[in-house]
Amino acid sequence: QGKSNLLEALSLISALRSFRTRDSADLVRFGAPSARLRYLIDHEREGTVEALCAFSAHGKEVSLDGQKIVRFGEFLGKFPTVVFSSQDIQFLRGSPGLRRRFMDLTLSAMDAEYYTALRNYHRSLKERNALLKEEAEPAQLASFEKLLAPAAAIVVEKRFELTASLSQEMSKVYGEISQATELPSLRYQPSSDGRTEDDFLADLEKTRSRDRVYGSTQSGPHRDDFALLIGDRKARSHSSEGEQRSLVLALKLAQVDWFRKHSGLKPVILADDILGELDKDRREGFWRTLPPDLQVFATGTARPFSDAARDWSVLEVGNGFFTNLTEIS
Numbered sequence: 039q040g041k042s043n044l045l046e047a048l049s050l051i052s053a054l055r056s057f058r059t060r061d062s063a064d065l066v067r068f069g070a071p072s073a074r075l076r077y078l079i080d081h082e083r084e085g086t087v088e089a090l091c092a093f094s095a096h097g098k099e100v101s102l103d104g105q106k107i108v109r110f111g112e113f114l115g116k117f118p119t120v121v122f123s124s125q126d127i128q129f130l131r132g133s134p135g136l137r138r139r140f141m142d143l144t145l146s147a148m149d150a151e152y153y154t155a156l157r158n159y160h161r162s163l164k165e166r167n168a169l170l171k172e173e174a175e176p177a178q179l180a181s182f183e184k185l186l187a188p189a190a191a192i193v194v195e196k197r198f199e200l201t202a203s204l205s206q207e208m209s210k211v212y213g214e215i216s217q218a219t220e221l222p223s224l225r226y227q228p229s230s231d232g233r234t235e236d237d238f239l240a241d242l243e244k245t246r247s248r249d250r251v252y253g254s255t256q257s258g259p260h261r262d263d264f265a266l267l268i269g270d271r272k273a274r275s276h277s278s279e280g281e282q283r284s285l286v287l288a289l290k291l292a293q294v295d296w297f298r299k300h301s302g303l304k305p306v307i308l309a310d311d312i313l314g315e316l317d318k319d320r321r322e323g324f325w326r327t328l329p330p331d332l333q334v335f336a337t338g339t340a341r342p343f344s345d346a347a348r349d350w351s352v353l354e355v356g357n358g359f360f361t362n363l364t365e366i367s
Contacts, residue, residue: 040358041337045121045308048335050091051077052119052306053147054098054110063095079117082303089117111150118147118297118305122312126286130274134263141264144293145200148300152196156259159189163255166242171253179246186258187238193259194228201226201264204292211295212288215323220269222285229261284320287312291327304329309336 042058046065049057056065066073072094079087092099100107107113128136146153162185169178205224212222232238241257249255266273266285273285297305307328316324328334330348353360 040355040360042310044355044360045310045335045337047075048306049119049121049308050075050093051079051089051117053114053143054091054100055143057121057123058125062093062098065093066095077117081117111153114146114150114153115148115301118301118303119308120290120294120297120305122287122290122307122309124310124312126290126312127283129289130266130282130286134261137264138260138262141197141200144204144296145196148297149196151192155189155192155196159186159193159259162186162189163258163260167254170246170249170255173250176246180243183239183242186242188235190238190259191233191235194233194262197228197259197262198226200296203296204289207292207295208285208288211291211327212285214327215288215320216281216284217319217323218268218281218284222266222268222273222288224289225265225267227263227265228259229263230257280317280320283316284323287324294329294332304332307332307334307336309334311338 046056046058050065059065072092075091075093077087077089077091079089081087088103090099090101100110100113102113102116129140142156146156162182166179166182166186169182201224208224209221212218230238230241232241238258242255245255245257266289268277268281268285271277273282277285294305294307297303325348334348336350352363354363355361
């Protein structure tokens with residue numbers, strides 16, 4: 039019908055990436071050559087802004103008020119959105135790659151230095167891995183390691199900072215949602231001990247023989263992980279369904295707070311049918327915790343919890359069209 043498609047289209051203006059897929063071609067209707075999105079945004083600082091985004095199998099193009107965006111890093115962070123999806127539980131239960139992607143998208147949306155460092159890191163990593171497979175000489179490997187190490191140091195340092203910030207806010211919000219006495223934490227688990235450029239250079243040189251055997255770089259930011267704990271127990275294996283879902287909601291609410299502090303803008307909230315697995319108290323706790331001054335798009339088969347702090351416009355979707363039914367308070 040298009041409920042999730044609407045939220046996906048809205049989220050694209052934030053990071054130019056879907057919360058559902060990494061491949062831009064997947065955003066295009068089957069059989070069509072491309073997809074084109076037009077936004078009119080009432081921006082807090084810049085007034086009314088027109089943004090155009092086009093996606094195809096060949097990539098994406100973006101313009102603001104008729105001016106083509108050449109460097110996407112300059113675009114990120116202008117229109118912050120935070121998506122709450124039923125798939126967010128995979129951040130807790132899924133692979134380390136899903137957790138890294140969440141942290142990378144969070145940082146890249148607000149920090150151009152991080153975005154550039156992460157991009158440079160993965161480009162250099164790809165070249166080093168290719169040389170490992172070709173059994174290249176140490177001097178060739180060293181040339182790419184000199185590019186890899188400074189980027190890795192920036193990525194790791196900023197991940198540590200973000201983890202500490204999210205963990206503190208997540209713990210506070212979790213207590214408000216679930217009224218729990220045992221509070222959670224988020225911990226960064228790097229795959230190596232390196233924190234500085236020199237540390238990473240030394241580690242890359244030391245592990246060349248091992249990496250040659252595997253044909254790829256076995257440690258570094260691309261292998262890092264993040265752990266969610268409740269008390270001192272891993273939430274993935276030692277918490278209930280309700281605790282896990284409350285924990286993930288608290289993490290995303292911490293992301294909302296982090297975006298707001300770093301951009302000075304109010305993120306738009308996109309909540310895609312997220313509360314069906316929660317009991318009534320936790321559902322109401324979530325809506326109470328969500329700042330009342332934020333714009334929210336929420337999909338579902340039932341109306342969300344309502345209080346005096348938030349008015350809802352109710353839209354019905356059918357055959358890809360949205361009809362404004364009524365307004366409730």
